[in-house]
Amino acid sequence: MVKATNDLLELRPYSNDAYDGYALTSLTACSVFLLQEWGLLTSFENIAVLNHRLFPRKFAMVGWPQFPDANRTNRSILQMRPKWRNLATSVTGKGVFLNEQGIMEAKAILSKLGPPTLGGASSVETLPAIKAERGEKPRTIHAEDLVKKLKGSRLFRLYTESKWQDAEAIDLLGLLGVYDHTASKEKRRRLNEFKIHAKELGDAEALDFIKAVENSFRAYLSK
DSSP states (O other): OOOSGGGGGGBOOOOHHHHTTSOHHHHHHHHHHHHHHTTOOOOHHHHHHHHHHHOHHHHEETTEEEEEOHHHHHHHHHHTSTTTTOSEEEETTTEEEEOHHHHHHHHHHHHHHOOOOBOOOOHHHHSTTOOOOTTOOOTTSOHHHHHHHHHTSHHHHHHHTTOGGGOOHHHHHHHHTOOTTSOHHHHHHHHHHHHHHHHHHTOHHHHHHHHHHHHHTHHHHHO
């Protein structure tokens, strides 16, 4: 299998659908785990290359898909620390090291994805079709910023102040930044974006709030 860092470029990317539902931190944990298994240094550079190689839809640079989005990998590593997702620790100059929880998460995901295989085409050949989707938010927006926006909304305030009975659709529209006539698919996509980032940060309060929103506004989000 993989014996040297150059072999990373020969790995075949997983299909987009296979990993699309996993958080960036979870996928990065998989890359760290694999590097450790192969006896390679878990440096930032190696992790960024492997993330890009295995999970291009998540870690390719928008507009330049043949290159890794290093900022995404960097934020993922920071969010894996005990303060946030509690998946790993990092030591400058030595690498990233998964804790027991990180190892379990990586193993669980890789058991579903299957082991990586060699023989994939080069990044330049496989990734040109990956572009920024219409309406996609810039990747420079941090998870912390979006969750902060969520918690600064009137709808979240009603939730935390036990005034949920006063919550209305107009409050949901304000949170999502959409209009009443906006397609329900887009409304759900924006709410799901909050959920993805809340998961990345391991913010249980934000996730409970989003679940309450989904339950209370289920009909509105589906019409």
